[in-house]
Amino acid sequence: MPSFVITEKCDGCAGQDKTACMYICPHDLMALKEHVDPSTNEVKMKGVNQEPVQCWECYNCVKICPQQAISVRCYADFAPLGGEVTPMLGSDSIMWTVKFRNGNIKRFKFPVRTVEAGNVDIFAGVGEGKADVARIKEPGLCTQQASGDPRATITPA
Numbered sequence: 001m002p003s004f005v006i007t008e009k010c011d012g013c014a015g016q017d018k019t020a021c022m023y024i025c026p027h028d029l030m031a032l033k034e035h036v037d038p039s040t041n042e043v044k045m046k047g048v049n050q051e052p053v054q055c056w057e058c059y060n061c062v063k064i065c066p067q068q069a070i071s072v073r074c075y076a077d078f079a080p081l082g083g084e085v086t087p088m089l090g091s092d093s094i095m096w097t098v099k100f101r102n103g104n105i106k107r108f109k110f111p112v113r114t115v116e117a118g119n120v121d122i123f124a125g126v127g128e129g130k131a132d133v134a135r136i137k138e139p140g141l142c143t144q145q146a147s148g149d150p151r152a153t154i155t156p157a
Contacts, residue, residue, distance in 0.1 A: 001073035002055030003062060005047045007035055009069035012045040019047045021061035021070060027054055030061055063087045063094060 013019040021030040035046040082101040096108045
């Protein structure tokens, strides 16, 4: 069930040239489109999933939307039929609210970070973190560990 934008809630990320959902979508499906408000006939830019069939249902757009204007019709194994799932992203956790058809509400909180924001060392455990150009023609795999661990290589017979 692909994501869809609730146009009444979407503000196009306050007139930015790129919305949060456009930034986060791994398949580049989200776009800004003109939307005419039926009550005022005012034209505003709103987010839209331009290819719903291609949606990976990763929930990235749902989680990042500051207006909670994006929703996904959930599968029955995730939320009961007719249930509605709303995330609230915090600095260190995400709170999922599930509203069931009968009106019951359940909330689940999960951590989203293992380190403080901005403190990730992407070269940790990879030697000096620099590519060794002299080894460029050596056989290996594209997924080989940059640390040069010999167990991660395949040597031709």
